[in-house]
Amino acid sequence: MKLKVLTIPQILLRFRVATYLYWALSGAFLCYYILFFEEVRGIKASDVGLMMSLYTLSALIGQNVFGFFSDKVKSNKIPIGLGVVFLGISFSLFPSQENIQLIYANIMAIGFLQQPIGPMLDAWALRHLSVHNEEKLYGKIRGLGSFGWSSAAIITAYLIQNFGWNMMYWVAVFCTLLLFVVVMVTPDCKIDGKYKSGKELTLKTAIKALFGNPSYVYILLVIFFLYLGVQTAYNYMGLIIKETGGGVVELGWTYFVDAGSEIPAMFLSVWLLSKYAPRKLMISAVILYILRFSVILYFQTPIAVTLASILEGFAFGLMLTALRKYIFDIIKPEVQTTALTISDAVFLSLSVMIGGAVGGWIIQHYSAMTLISVCMGSAIIALSLLLLGRRFDLHSEVKI
Numbered sequence: 001m002k003l004k005v006l007t008i009p010q011i012l013l014r015f016r017v018a019t020y021l022y023w024a025l026s027g028a029f030l031c032y033y034i035l036f037f038e039e040v041r042g043i044k045a046s047d048v049g050l051m052m053s054l055y056t057l058s059a060l061i062g063q064n065v066f067g068f069f070s071d072k073v074k075s076n077k078i079p080i081g082l083g084v085v086f087l088g089i090s091f092s093l094f095p096s097q098e099n100i101q102l103i104y105a106n107i108m109a110i111g112f113l114q115q116p117i118g119p120m121l122d123a124w125a126l127r128h129l130s131v132h133n134e135e136k137l138y139g140k141i142r143g144l145g146s147f148g149w150s151s152a153a154i155i156t157a158y159l160i161q162n163f164g165w166n167m168m169y170w171v172a173v174f175c176t177l178l179l180f181v182v183v184m185v186t187p188d189c190k191i192d193g194k195y196k197s198g199k200e201l202t203l204k205t206a207i208k209a210l211f212g213n214p215s216y217v218y219i220l221l222v223i224f225f226l227y228l229g230v231q232t233a234y235n236y237m238g239l240i241i242k243e244t245g246g247g248v249v250e251l252g253w254t255y256f257v258d259a260g261s262e263i264p265a266m267f268l269s270v271w272l273l274s275k276y277a278p279r280k281l282m283i284s285a286v287i288l289y290i291l292r293f294s295v296i297l298y299f300q301t302p303i304a305v306t307l308a309s310i311l312e313g314f315a316f317g318l319m320l321t322a323l324r325k326y327i328f329d330i331i332k333p334e335v336q337t338t339a340l341t342i343s344d345a346v347f348l349s350l351s352v353m354i355g356g357a358v359g360g361w362i363i364q365h366y367s368a369m370t371l372i373s374v375c376m377g378s379a380i381i382a383l384s385l386l387l388l389g390r391r392f393d394l395h396s397e398v399k400i
Contacts, residue, residue, distance in 0.1 A: 008132055015121070016144040019144050021178050025172040026114065028168050028169075029168055051107065055110070057349070065112075066341060067116060067120070077124070080120050084176060091169050118348075120341065122324060123337040125138065136273050138324055143264075146317065222389070230312075232351070232371070235352060241302055243367065244305055264314070266321060269318060279389065287383065
């Protein structure tokens with residue numbers, strides 16, 4: 001069956017809407033589930049860290065399963081559609097669940113289903129853009145995702161304040177339903193034919209090809225150390241805000257400012273990536289992260305945490321677009337979705353799984369500011385790797 005080729009305006013419109021909805025449903029849930037556990041269920045910080053680790057462990061598995069499945073069937077639409085359907089069901093179960101064990105199991109299901117959708121949407125958009133050799137326009141799409149997160153964060157904060165904690169689930173369900181509609185009306189962008197070996201792709205050949213690429217392994221190490229600190233601090237932001245004297249509204253505004261600051265960085269990256277190598281943008285991003293940690297440590301007030309999130313948002317916008325470009329430069333189309341989902345598994349799941357457990361222990365036994373100091377140290381390691389990694393700018397493509 002011949003697939004429809006979308007024009008650039010059609011690609012931008014459809015994937016902007018899809019990306020907005022995905023990050024809106026993610027923001028409505030992820031911004032507040034830590035506070036939900038502590039304030040509504042009365043779980044102490046160390047146990048919240050364990051729950052965060054369970055969520056991210058299931059996400060880590062899901063990202064690798066869905067990424068390989070997508071490359072295996074040579075389709076992004078099919079796995080995304082399936083993931084969205086079951087994700088909506090999982091969100092809708094929360095308001096009626098009272099048993100804490102069932103809630104924990106449902107959170108693991110959400111991690112397994114939710115986290116893979118983001119990189120698969122990115123791979124799908126990039127593949128459509130690659131038909132026109134316009135992958136650099138990715139930032140114009142992903143910027144709407146940042147707006148989705150920021151708008152959902154602040155809207156959900158006020159809904160929770162006025163109507164209760166269940167609102168975060170209903171906002172997520174509503175966005176999930178709309179996302180499913182957009183996915184269904186968007187054509188696939190399959191890779192036709194056999195792989196270079198003449199055989200169908202297997203998990204063994206995909207993993208061997210990816211981890212046999214020094215540039216790919218190098219960038220995984222960079223993002224692991226960076227987001228071991230960044231994501232741990234981000235997921236414990238509710239407790240950090242609380243320690244500095246703030247509450248749920250201050251937390252909502254912090255996430256709003258954070259994600260809103262990603263938008264100009266995403267759009268600016270379209271121009272920057274045409275001028276500079278992705279690694280240089282990553283260096284700039286890590287420096288901004290380190291500055292953000294420094295501001296929080298120095299002032300230790302809710303307003304300082306909120307304003308410092310401007311640095312966080314801009315850094316993330318630069319880092320993500322540079323990372324996507326870097327990976328698409330070094331990876332063949334046959335395993336690009338697998339490569340993106342593995343990289344997201346490293347910085348969105350593996351780093352959080354480790355940091356979640358350790359971070360909860362640090363907060364319980366020391367303080368949130370001690371956690372910030374440790375997180376900054378992890379970011380400094382990542383900066384050192386980037387500064388020493390010039391030879392990886394000469395990367396070689398994956399062979400299948």
